Amino acid sequence: MSSEQPLFMSDETVKSLLKWETLIPAVEGAMRDLSKKDVLQPPRLILPIPSKNGALLAMPAFSKSESALGCKVVTSFQNNQEKGLPSIMGTILFMDSETGKLKVIMEGTEITAWRTAAASVVATKHLHVGEKKILAILGAGTQGRIHALAMHHYFQFQEVRIWNRTESRAKALCNELGSWATHYSNKERCVRDADVIVTATYSPTPIVRLSWLKPGAHINAIGFGVKHHNELEDEIYKSESTVVWVDHMEAAQKELAELINNGVRMRGEVGQAMTLSHAQTQSSNITVFHSLGMAVEDVVAAKVVFEAHKEKLQAATRPSN
Numbered sequence: 001m002s003s004e005q006p007l008f009m010s011d012e013t014v015k016s017l018l019k020w021e022t023l024i025p026a027v028e029g030a031m032r033d034l035s036k037k038d039v040l041q042p043p044r045l046i047l048p049i050p051s052k053n054g055a056l057l058a059m060p061a062f063s064k065s066e067s068a069l070g071c072k073v074v075t076s077f078q079n080n081q082e083k084g085l086p087s088i089m090g091t092i093l094f095m096d097s098e099t100g101k102l103k104v105i106m107e108g109t110e111i112t113a114w115r116t117a118a119a120s121v122v123a124t125k126h127l128h129v130g131e132k133k134i135l136a137i138l139g140a141g142t143q144g145r146i147h148a149l150a151m152h153h154y155f156q157f158q159e160v161r162i163w164n165r166t167e168s169r170a171k172a173l174c175n176e177l178g179s180w181a182t183h184y185s186n187k188e189r190c191v192r193d194a195d196v197i198v199t200a201t202y203s204p205t206p207i208v209r210l211s212w213l214k215p216g217a218h219i220n221a222i223g224f225g226v227k228h229h230n231e232l233e234d235e236i237y238k239s240e241s242t243v244v245w246v247d248h249m250e251a252a253q254k255e256l257a258e259l260i261n262n263g264v265r266m267r268g269e270v271g272q273a274m275t276l277s278h279a280q281t282q283s284s285n286i287t288v289f290h291s292l293g294m295a296v297e298d299v300v301a302a303k304v305v306f307e308a309h310k311e312k313l314q315a316a317t318r319p320s321n
């Protein structure tokens, strides 16, 4: 019997091993595999904890092509900012996919941030047709920050605008990012003329209006406060020119049930859009990627990190000549 103990990887170690160059293709592959039904991923269990303004989510997945098996447990506690803690904190259990034996216990707070932004990059790549000159980000928390970094890295937008409810945080983030990011004090001005928009807040009421959107704009809607669809006004969903995509249809039936019951049609999964040519999306359509967040993204990201860790160890023990 193997007595090998599971490895523990802290968020600090995980962060040092995460690279957009390896993560984005891995998340793209996971989204494609899910739509090809090469992934086992049941709808996640969500335990709301209303008295704490929080929730706990249990998210297992198995990727056949990556031979990756794992489960993330993640919490979302909206009042954590005042306690100096991240709102979203996760832990990933990464197993041997042949035996189920636990290989790594990985802190999953960094992975959750990075893989969510990577999924938005993949969705933007496959759903947005036109030029990518102006990016507007609403929310300057963990997700707002990591989306700025991922989008800037992948698409090299000419302008990156950031609005936040608490203006000083948008200013501080732009100062940290450098001259390529500009803070906006008015969200309408931030969104108008933008080619791509990211909403990454806990806002319980709409922060984007249809009349602000230019034809062909693409929105990555990330926020999940009380619901997963508070950030966009109803008119956006009702508009005939809007096409809504999700990461996982089965999860959307559950988590976006209210929208679906109100007649909003989900066009399909981003993984399905990858197999369509862009010509099938009219360039004047407004596209929305409703990012629910998928366990398979976490599991393949954990594999990328574990592989990078093993390579680093090997390199350190290789004799130099």
Ligand SMILES: NC(=O)C1=CN([C@@H]2O[C@H](COP(=O)(O)OP(=O)(O)OC[C@H]3O[C@@H](n4cnc5c(N)ncnc54)[C@H](OP(=O)(O)O)[C@@H]3O)[C@@H](O)[C@H]2O)C=CC1
Residues within 6 Å of the ligand: 076, 081, 086, 087, 088, 112, 113, 116, 138, 139, 140, 141, 142, 143, 144, 164, 165, 166, 167, 169, 200, 201, 202, 203, 204, 221, 222, 223, 224, 225, 291, 292, 293, 294
């Ligand atoms: N789809 C997915 O896979 C994932 C989704 N998420 C979701 O992304 C969102 C952001 O998460 P994260 O960045 O980690 O959280 P943070 O706590 O780091 O940031 C929260 C952001 O929401 C803003 N905010 C809070 N309440 C309101 C409000 N009433 N109106 C407007 N803005 C508000 C905050 O503004 P201020 O600075 O003024 O407080 C801040 O910009 C959350 O909804 C979270 O659930 C997170 C991870 C994965």
Ligand SMILES: O=C(O)C1=NCCCC1
Residues within 6 Å of the ligand: 057, 074, 075, 076, 088, 112, 224, 292, 293, 294
């Ligand atoms: O997919 C995730 O991880 C999360 N999704 C919604 C908010 C909490 C974390």
